[in-house]
Amino acid sequence: MFLILKDYGLNAPFNRKYSNKLLYGSFKTDFCLVTERMEEGSETAVVVKNLVKRFGAFTAVDGISFEINKGEVFGLIGPNGAGKTTTLRIISTLLPPTSGEVRVFGNDILRDADKIRRIISYLAEEAGTYRNISGKEYLSIIARIYFDSEEASKAVEEAIEFSGLGDRINDKMKTYSKGMKRRIQIARVLMTKPKLAILDEPTAGLDVFHAQYIRNIIKKYAENGGTVILSSHNMLEVEYLCSRVALMHQGHIVIQDKPQAIKNRLNASNLEEAFVKVVAS
Amino acid sequence: MRKIIPLIEKEVKDLLRDPRIYIGLIIPVIMLPLLGSIMSTAVSTSIQTSMVVLKIAVIDADKTRLSKEFLNLLKNTDMSVYEIDGTDLNSAINWMRELGLEFLIVVEKGFEEDLNNFRVANIRVYAIIYSVGLGSIGKYNAFQTQLQNYIKIFSDMLIYRLNPNVNAETIRKPLNFTFHSILKNNVVKIDPQTFLSQFLMGYSIIVPMILFILSISVVQMAATATAVENEEKTLETLLTLPVSRYEILVAKLLGSSIISVIGGVLFTMGFLIYFESMLKMPGMDISTSFYQVLPPIHLESFLLLGISIMLSIFFITSLGVVIGALSSDVRMANSLLGFVIIPIMVPFFLILYGDPKVMPLAIKLVIYAFPTSYPTLIAREMIINPIPVEAIFGIPYSIVITTVILYVTSLIMSPEKLLTLQHKLRARTVGKEKRQ
Structure with missing residues (x-):
């Protein structure tokens, strides 16, 4: 069974009036699954509607739509080149969409980019660090962009705490390992208390311990009301962190639902198996 | 402005702690006096020994x-x-x-x-x-x-x-000629030929020489600092912060300029010590007392020279920032630098060896188009003539052109546009290298 709603306005009065919301997947694949009942009274953090992004003749994102509720951890999963990073870059105001609509807490991605940058925090997949600045100095520089000096000092202390770097926080970042750099970046992202944290492969390249550490930080952040959209290749991580996931393939969303619902529907024992089934089909 | 200060701090700290930068800043203060002293000593010793x-x-x-x-x-x-x-x-x-x-x-x-x-x-x-x-x-x-x-x-x-x-x-010698030079409204007892040759060796060479070498290091530093943001993947994070692209570039400009000014002061100190050692060399009959008989230079002229040097540094830095922004890595930035440095240096030499007042209009326009020309113009005119009006107009012009360059760069400073431009430039550079 296929269901396509072309004029599905997620911010339309219809949706606010009726709590029964419908989500839909790809228009262009045969594998289009729909349905999810959302909590009554939930506030929408991100709305992505018919989003298309082309780079010349190549279409990286091809008409995807989804929405994320406030306080939710939403996962984008998919193979390399599926369009996950492009989608995250668009939401974080780095790339303009070719067509479609993206709203973050009601702000349009093109018209209100400045407003959006004040309420989001983005972690790029390969986010680098400044070689000759210490971790503490880096956090302080970022904090002072967002807060006044007193608030910034408090935010830096908090960030140092959950970076778990101890005394190494005072060392130049060129001396940090990959895991330490990632931890300082996660600390940077969450320190500013963004309404929406956009994390592209937050644990990529980290060992089990560091990955676990970062997952716990993200989990705690979401439990305190923060909204997160993340992409990951690690299905265990996605299952552990995300309340809902969208599986992307060749620029389309082929399925989106709660991890358990996806596993049930595809008769898979875990999300990895479901992922393989979806991509293979 | 509150948001720019942390960004400037980042630039200054990151640059100043970079061994490639701070070694470059310290070297002139040590190397130039050392070089001057070695040359002076070597020449003196050589002459004295040979005379004996x-x-x-x-x-x-x-x-x-x-x-x-x-x-x-x-x-x-x-x-x-x-x-x-x-x-x-x-x-x-x-x-x-x-x-x-x-x-x-x-x-x-x-x-x-x-x-x-x-x-x-x-x-x-x-x-x-x-x-x-x-x-x-x-x-x-x-x-x-x-x-x-x-x-x-x-x-x-x-x-x-x-x-x-x-x-x-x-x-x-039945006829005795006493030569005088009239500088501004002052009659100075100096042979015009002596004045011109010594002036060329002195004032009018120091400023262009310092600017010339400083410009190369400044543009390279600014380009590297910006290209590193691309290379180390820190630019993406920067562009998602709640600061405008223009503010990011201004912070980069000011940060790099602060380091440039420090570098400029150190370089000038080193160069002046070197120059003094050269004056003391046998055979280099430039007497320091020559400068004492020159008419005094007004404070306003020095102020104007200082401002024009600062604006020149800002302009050069802004070009470095543009090059860095358009480069995907430091290597690409360095290969693009040549395209900018050479045309900027041309006016230097035009002013150094010619008189802009008598040059054709087209060449004059080329000279006045570059803010880097004004310090050289002011330096050569401040002793012998009132400061030319073009140089005074050059100050607001330099501010405007630097602001325009930064503003235009901020407009193209979106990852998509930068990636497209970087791709085109890379293709062109690689193509050129292959043809060579």
């Missing part, structure tokens, strides 16, 4: 009383004089080479007869060039000065013979 042991060969083809007196005159100086019996030039030169003699004086036959008849007596001088260098120039100059003394002694002798009561100096 200056060996001269003499062939007396005349063998008369006067020619012998001339030889005695030579022997009474600090030089070692070797008399050669034969008159064959080739064997004399070979012999000189064996003994390491440098000069050969040949007193021709008829020397005494010519002098007694008040005709010019001919003496041939040969110099074997063993090495080329400042030491050799100084040595040759000193030898020539010695020869001039002999001319004076012989002319005194001849004049005395004609009339013992006459002042020989009056006969030799």
